[in-house]
Amino acid sequence: MGLEERLPDEGVVTTTLEQAVNWGRKFSLFPLTFGLACCAIEQITSGVSRFDISRFGSEVFRASPRQADLMIVSGRVSNKMAPVIKRLYDQMLEPKWVIAMGICASAGGPFNNYAIIQGVDKIIPVDVYTPGCPPRPEALFYAITLLQQKIQKDKFRDRAYGRQLAAEAARGQA
Amino acid sequence: MTAETIATAQATAAASHPYNEVVPGAVLEATKTGLVVSPDRIVELARYLRDEQGYDYCSMVTSIDWPQYFEVVYYLYGAATPKDALVLRVRLTDKANPVMPSLTSVWRGADFQEREVYDLMGVRFEGHPNLRRILLWEGFEGHPLRKDYKEPYFEEESKPFKSRHPDGAHQWAEDRVPWKDNVSYPVGWDPDLWRSPEVQYRRIMGVDEATGNGDGLRTERILVNMGPQHPSTHGVFRMVIAVEGENVVGLEPEMGYLHRCHEKIGERNTYIMNIAFTDRLDYVSSMSNNLGYVLAVEKLMGLQVPERAEYIRVIMAELTRIISHLIAVGFLFNDLGAYFTPALYGMRERELILDLFEAAAGSRMMCNYMRFGGVMADLPAGWVERARNLVWNRLPKVMEDFENLLSGNEIFQSRTHGVGVLTAAEAINYSMSGPMLRASGVPYDVRRAEPYSIYDRFEFDVCSRPEGDVWARFRVRMDEIYQSLRILKQALDGLPEGPIMPPGKKQYQVRVPAGEAYARIEGPKGELGFFVVSDGKPNPYRYHVRAPTFINLTSLEKMTLGHKIADAVVILGAVDIVLGEVDR
Ligand code: SF4
Numbered sequence: 001m002g003l004e005e006r007l008p009d010e011g012v013v014t015t016t017l018e019q020a021v022n023w024g025r026k027f028s029l030f031p032l033t034f035g036l037a038c039c040a041i042e043q044i045t046s047g048v049s050r051f052d053i054s055r056f057g058s059e060v061f062r063a064s065p066r067q068a069d070l071m072i073v074s075g076r077v078s079n080k081m082a083p084v085i086k087r088l089y090d091q092m093l094e095p096k097w098v099i100a101m102g103i104c105a106s107a108g109g110p111f112n113n114y115a116i117i118q119g120v121d122k123i124i125p126v127d128v129y130t131p132g133c134p135p136r137p138e139a140l141f142y143a144i145t146l147l148q149q150k151i152q153k154d155k156f157r158d159r160a161y162g163r164q165l166a167a168e169a170a171r172g173q174a
Numbered sequence: 175m176t177a178e179t180i181a182t183a184q185a186t187a188a189a190s191h192p193y194n195e196v197v198p199g200a201v202l203e204a205t206k207t208g209l210v211v212s213p214d215r216i217v218e219l220a221r222y223l224r225d226e227q228g229y230d231y232c233s234m235v236t237s238i239d240w241p242q243y244f245e246v247v248y249y250l251y252g253a254a255t256p257k258d259a260l261v262l263r264v265r266l267t268d269k270a271n272p273v274m275p276s277l278t279s280v281w282r283g284a285d286f287q288e289r290e291v292y293d294l295m296g297v298r299f300e301g302h303p304n305l306r307r308i309l310l311w312e313g314f315e316g317h318p319l320r321k322d323y324k325e326p327y328f329e330e331e332s333k334p335f336k337s338r339h340p341d342g343a344h345q346w347a348e349d350r351v352p353w354k355d356n357v358s359y360p361v362g363w364d365p366d367l368w369r370s371p372e373v374q375y376r377r378i379m380g381v382d383e384a385t386g387n388g389d390g391l392r393t394e395r396i397l398v399n400m401g402p403q404h405p406s407t408h409g410v411f412r413m414v415i416a417v418e419g420e421n422v423v424g425l426e427p428e429m430g431y432l433h434r435c436h437e438k439i440g441e442r443n444t445y446i447m448n449i450a451f452t453d454r455l456d457y458v459s460s461m462s463n464n465l466g467y468v469l470a471v472e473k474l475m476g477l478q479v480p481e482r483a484e485y486i487r488v489i490m491a492e493l494t495r496i497i498s499h500l501i502a503v504g505f506l507f508n509d510l511g512a513y514f515t516p517a518l519y520g521m522r523e524r525e526l527i528l529d530l531f532e533a534a535a536g537s538r539m540m541c542n543y544m545r546f547g548g549v550m551a552d553l554p555a556g557w558v559e560r561a562r563n564l565v566w567n568r569l570p571k572v573m574e575d576f577e578n579l580l581s582g583n584e585i586f587q588s589r590t591h592g593v594g595v596l597t598a599a600e601a602i603n604y605s606m607s608g609p610m611l612r613a614s615g616v617p618y619d620v621r622r623a624e625p626y627s628i629y630d631r632f633e634f635d636v637c638s639r640p641e642g643d644v645w646a647r648f649r650v651r652m653d654e655i656y657q658s659l660r661i662l663k664q665a666l667d668g669l670p671e672g673p674i675m676p677p678g679k680k681q682y683q684v685r686v687p688a689g690e691a692y693a694r695i696e697g698p699k700g701e702l703g704f705f706v707v708s709d710g711k712p713n714p715y716r717y718h719v720r721a722p723t724f725i726n727l728t729s730l731e732k733m734t735l736g737h738k739i740a741d742a743v744v745i746l747g748a749v750d751i752v753l754g755e756v757d758r
Contacts, residue, residue, distance in 0.1 A: 038457035045524075065403075078431060080431050084403060110439075113325045
């Protein structure tokens, strides 16, 4: 059912490599098992039978950053935690994405004082911001679908390795 | 304040106070809110109170920054035989260098709490075994709870801020204040030169390399870091464990990765704004947190709560207890390797209870439901029927499932029996509370010892087990769910009609008379206390939370020593911590 029914007799589809790879990537996101605060409880809840995050192909939470490609920052980021988050993000392999879940991770939330960084985007790049305190699991799913749209449009040459390849090619021509 | 303390205060002038006959010169003054004690004699007095007077339980330690002096406050109770509160207050007039002797030698439970006072208020405790920062990071400058501490994003002393939208446009706080940057280091302190483990963990690493472990094998002591990002630390908690082979020989809990200084924020907020912030303390049981806080403020305001509201509060608090225990049990199994299945079963039932919360309060998790004098909204139509169905039909069946699936499990039994034992005396001395205390054979429950709200009307048993191990903690939690169901049945049957708030106009700015109040409730995780000092302004002068899980962690090292490193995970799981509350 689906794609294969509409294939012509030869069974050949032409698309760009970028499209095909992105299509694969967006439906198999591996989030990092990483909960910070209250929002983490809703993040766990999104995995239970009622909400079921696996409908979006991202239910396999990995405890090691080396195996994960999506970081859901679910909660407030304190100054004490910030270096840890930065290190975790650095340990994840390219390509990687970040969802800032909740107002705390997005902009500091209700805690504007010395201990809290006003938004995780001050230390790592964020792809999708999710409002709410805490966002419901549905809101997290919406963030994931938005991220999937973004991944589908991902350009290889804009990523670090793409830029590196382009630089090498340019050097070869010169 | 309890009747007993007030009575003693009025009856005796300070000099002839009965305690002064035993420990001369200890009590300087007997006030309405406790005994003012001389810092030089406090250790002696404390020892006498513990051994002769039965005040064996040091429940809460906190501090207040008054204009003339720092005041350190100790709340003592009796746990083996319940006693009313006795409050010791130590006034340290040297504001530049406040020092007092530590009481950890008398009550081990004061350990983390004194460290917290040192960290946030800057009072030094002489003789404390490990006096270093606990919630803030090494290299932080200043003590944020002091009144003269100005935060980086400081705007005004108290909310609501007039300066937020000066000409209708939003401005970044950083752009406006002179403190700007979030981090400043003490003079002469260089993060690059600082060597963490040797300095910080010398206590647990202190070992004579030549002697080895005693049985002829020379093993090296290794420092293992668990967390802050670790799947079984229940959040961002870090355990620094010194191991020899697989045996734990030292452990230091490191917390504060979620610290946002709830108390400092609370002192800038108006009273009513704080209710929403208490939701975010122990974020799986927001209703209990609300209850504890409003009780404390109601004590100050002297409010009478209508019947119906009292019943609704009890119903909400007990539903919260069920949620919290289901999650605790589920995640304990998670730590033991039953990857997520039991936790998911627990979460499934939790969803049904959250639906009830959402119907009543409008929000699933952060309910913000209680108000001073009552509750925010009445129960919607059909709510009681849904709750009855859950309590009478669904949850008992679920509990049966849980018992069948989990309690008899062989692996679970062999991993938990005799692991992480705390005797009754140790549990009291370490200020354990809640299921942790009761699992060590001390049947102490605030709902019984000092009934609040309308708990004196309900029949229920205080569950306790003699073993004091992880198994007993699991069992106590399971049994408490049955007792909660029992209370819920009585409360749902007895729920009267009537108003839910005291008569009068709805108020957004409550007037709280000057004074001091401490209210404690039996939260799902232990004794949850709220300490509020008012000076008559719209904001609390001092606001402190006795976080049960924070204090329960004091005994973590004691429980873990001698076990294998894999057991450390299980023991931590059985403490049932929530980092929002530990770090505040
Ligand atoms: S956004 Fe709200 S729920 Fe999420 S971590 Fe912050 S305070 Fe907690």
